[in-house]
Amino acid sequence: MGWPRALRDLKDLLYEVYLAAGAPSLDEIAEDVAADDGLAGSPSRDTVGRVVSAPSLPPSQADVVAVATVLARRAAWGEPDLAGRVRELWVQARMAQGAGRLISGFRGSDQLVLDDLEIHPSLDTDGARDRFGVLPAYLVREHDACLKAVVDAAVAGRSGIAVLVEGSSTGKTRALWEAVRELPAPWRLWHPLSPTRPNAALASLTDIAPHTVVWLNEAQHYLGPEQLGEQVAAGLRELLHDPSRAPVLVLATLWPEHWATLTTRSDPDRHAQARDLLVGHEIDVPDSFSRANIAALDTTAEADPRLTEAVQRADHAQITQYLAGVPVLMARYSKARSTERALIHAAMDARRMGAGPHIPLDWLADAARGYLTDAEDNALEGDWLAKALAYATQPCNGIPGILTPVNMGRPRNQRRPAASATPTGGPAHSPRGPHYLLADYLDQHGRHHRAREIPPIDFWTAAAHHAHPNDLKALGYSAWERRSYLAGETTLYADTHRIAAMTAFFCTACQQRISPDLRKVAMPPPVTEEAPGHRFLPPLMPRGSYAISPHTGVFVLNPDDVSGMARHPSPGRLNGCCGLDGLDGPNLVCDACGAEVATQQSDCWSQQLIALIDGVPPSGVTAISA
Missing domain, CATH: 1.10.10 (Arc Repressor Mutant, subunit A)
Structure with missing residues (x-):
């Protein structure tokens, strides 16, 4: 895709006008520029080639504007408008900084590291924070070497990802920070948080510049949500494989149970993109210190008293858990x-x-x-x-x-x-x-x-x-x-489901899905006019929506929005003139298990709709909201 977006737009615009001008040779373009004394730029033949086709930003705005002007003249485009747009895009591309902040900005503030990077603060012992800092001294362990290899490769120009996996308070996030804290400018660190983590990631993925660390602490919050999580994973995979934005470094942490959820194939396969992003990049973090690790800690009288206390009191050599205050x-x-x-x-x-x-x-x-x-x-x-x-x-x-x-x-x-860049996934x-x-x-x-x-x-x-x-x-x-x-509280989960933005319906008896994700809308008034050339009324509900009848409380859907249903085996349920009148009770069953799930009205005189049964097992449907 390229970064920044303004540079990509500039290059696309220049190439478009180049083709519209008849794809003149580089010599012809250079000669046109040289013949116009009113142009501030004077690019050479090679510079013209870089302006038109090189992926990088040309250093001289005047040269770019000169090339654009003579191309616009050959293509019979508006020269002032094109020149103005080229100037605007060049400035935007030159000023672009990318998402996040310089890593050097974190090094001067321990509190910023704790708050923005979500590193666990350490317990305080005998005023140790005032003497030694908010975070105790860091001991390099075996997993740090694996992490360093990924970081070193990024510094050398190769994008990469590392995922530290272990339970809570085992030092995962601190290890990530120690691995990148000394990265020099222009390295930046981006931790997407607002309005929600997956929304923030999607909104700014295109703003990720080369030399950026993408910080995904507790990555399940980014990759776990269905639909949004898969979009985030796909965007990260694209980012890692985009040579125009290399190098970038994606660093993540996960508990083992979340790792299993995101990397285990399921049916349906809800986390295929996340699995492809993560598998092969995990680094296991031990939940305790080895004897060699403990021997390497400085526990002398002049040492940090927090480390001394942790070595003396931590159960099973779980030093980091103790420092995070777990026993307290x-x-x-x-x-x-x-x-x-x-x-x-x-x-x-x-x-x-x-x-x-x-x-x-x-x-x-x-x-x-x-x-x-x-x-x-x-x-x-x-x-x-x-x-x-x-x-x-x-x-x-x-x-x-x-x-x-x-x-x-x-x-x-x-x-x-910008509002237009914010992904949609439900109401704010x-x-x-x-x-x-x-x-x-x-x-x-x-x-x-x-x-x-x-x-x-x-x-x-x-x-x-x-x-x-x-x-x-x-x-x-x-x-x-x-x-x-939860027997006897059948409306409980229905209430929970109906609040969400999107809803899918499932057979209560066998849990087969019988609709796509649908958006709840107000119940429309009855349809009274036939569609031109038809003797049936058009469907009551728009495609992709459902409503709750204020009179009966049932879910009302468009007939084209349901699947996995068959006509009722009892002929007495299938009465009607030119279709089903729906006057004799449920006339549709789940085609997987035979449970009654809906009533269809499709007669020549009736509304055209599907009314789902909001029932209790073994019949009816269940609404699951997205």
């Missing part, structure tokens, strides 16, 4: 009382059920009471939420607490892409009220130790009202997978 956080979690634990469990369940990292407080508050016993709920005081939140957010030995408040305004150091979400981030290690702890726990009904009801729209598809799948435990 776990102790605080284990001592939490009922309301405090309920708030924490609601956050854990939100993350493992599919929510993004920033969880609305309204969701946690409405869900928390569902985790309490009747006696605990009856004993609640009016300020229970404030007290529970104060406990969960209390910093521990200089590191953030179990929950950390998140600033949901526009992030610092992030570009505001304007976060309301406070949001909180669950400590990384407790997120992982919840996924492992609460894996068999089914969140209470209040959790799902709160999710339907407060979850981010981008999270609803994953939450909907989680609710659907646990539907047998």
